[in-house]
Amino acid sequence: MLKLYYSPGACAMASHIALEEAGADYEIVKIDLRARQQKTPEYLAINPAGVTPALATEQGVLTENAAILTFVAQTHPEAKLADTSSAFAFARMLAFNSFLGASLHPAVGRALFAKPPLESEAKEAALEAALVKYRLVEDHLFQGPWAMGEAYTVSDGYLSVFTRWGRQAGFLDKERFPKLNDHLDRVQARPAVQAVLAAEGLSAV
Template sequence: MMLKLYYSPGACALASHIALEEAGAEFELEKIDLKQGQQKTPEYLAINPAGVTPALRTDEGVLTQNLVIMGYIAQTHPEAKLADVDSSFEFGRMQAFNGFLASSLHPLIGRALFSRPPLEGEAKDAAIEAGMMKYALVEDSLLQGPWAMGDAYTVADGYLYVFTRWARQAGLLDPARYPKLNDHLDRVQARPAVQRALAAEGIDAV
């Protein structure tokens, strides 16, 4: 089975890229330049009509959404142990964590940091505050430690890393307030698979 991941460097598709590297999967990468509007071309809209990354082409068709793609990778590469695929409850618990990141944290921090045109003044401050409340929820309640789900690394860790990476780049991940998130970021970033994904996308560790 040959897989192809459509991604944009440093964007949220990095989570699916990391999952593929962790799984030891055979895959190709195709860069979609969001700044140039490549995601809105007819060619890409034929792959993902939503016009966003990631998209994963499989032998059976195309999957979209990080949560789905990462779950698929974990299930099709069970030997990599990227999720507890034998327990419906534990798999669901991981997907609940990923769903929170996708539906609650990502939209808020994405709006704060990447709105076009950029937010300014009180609007930006309010957006950042709303986003950081979600990081605080992960720090104080959701992050099990040392990994997102507890003792075992899962695809949820690569997903959380995307967002803590953004926050650290923006100077928002205060080590005094978010010690667990900072420790988690460093722990994930040190993994060889993550370093390979960063190098392939031409982006730096933070």
Template sequence: MAKMKFFYGPKTCALASRIALEEAGADYEPVKVDFATAEQTKPAFLAVNPKGRVPALVTDRGVLTENVAILAFVAQSHPDRKLAPLDDPHAFAEMQAFTSYLSSTVHVNHAHKHRGARWATEESSFLDMRAKVPETMAASFALIERDFLKGPWVMGEAYTVADAYLYTVSRWLEGDGVDVNRFPKVAAHMKAMEQRPAVKAALAGE
């Protein structure tokens, strides 16, 4: 596989895919997209990802976007690293269901704090959205704590790319007004993740 380019923004959800790339020992070049100057809206980046968002992974077969897709691709293209239950279709689908929940629900809950313009135009609507974030994020993590985080890792004893994604969104809790210690399994998961060399390497690149 040729060297890949990975477009990311610091402190964004792209951290999940970067952790997975590090766990896989993938051959990739990180390319920072400067959100402070709205680089994601400029023609050069839009030529890579017309959505104007990160992550984006340039492979020798084209560009992949969305964490759910990139995480699965990294796991499947580096099978020796055992980053997903590749030999068990049902377990793989369970993992995908979890990462899809993080993408479609938890991330959207979080986005209502700063991205209200995606859904409304009135300032009063933005205030309502921001006020709701602690409640919706806490509700999502209560569900994760109770039903989805098997422990110590998302899928149980085996670490997978889903753990990279859970860790990434768990890091948003404090800023969203939610005490992670309300969720002991999630808090323990965060601590375990922070000990992994791949996580340290990904964070150092932020």
């Protein structure tokens, strides 16, 4: 059985959604980031980076959402969570996921979760930088109706993590970002995502 180490509402939700959408045989282990459980010796033995997610498999532990999402899609092909019709189509999904993890996530994270919290001009600059990344997805990377086009993929759950954060923070304006807001609504309406929200003690936003 697969074991996912996660923190409620954090980026690990992307991997949680993928596992649920895939119908995988898995269990979840909550890591309380506020209590710094991610820095305990027990968890550092699982993921020395001290972050979530981490997915324990029979072959070993995988970290980083982009890798875990790829693993879930490839080990559960019947769920059709990735376009494998060509090497290019699959690589295009990997490129999208890499952008989310390496570009959008850090930008939004700095705007919302910087420690100590940013103030005045620094806060405004960080927010503007995050909005530029959201705009890039809205205008160029998002294919529609789902992230990669006609079919739902692991990229959709991943994207929804960051649009959820943006909506909660009040800066994912529906007029400025209609595609991303519509997408988040449709992702949150999916039974698998509703099950994940319930399991993590969360509600749709």
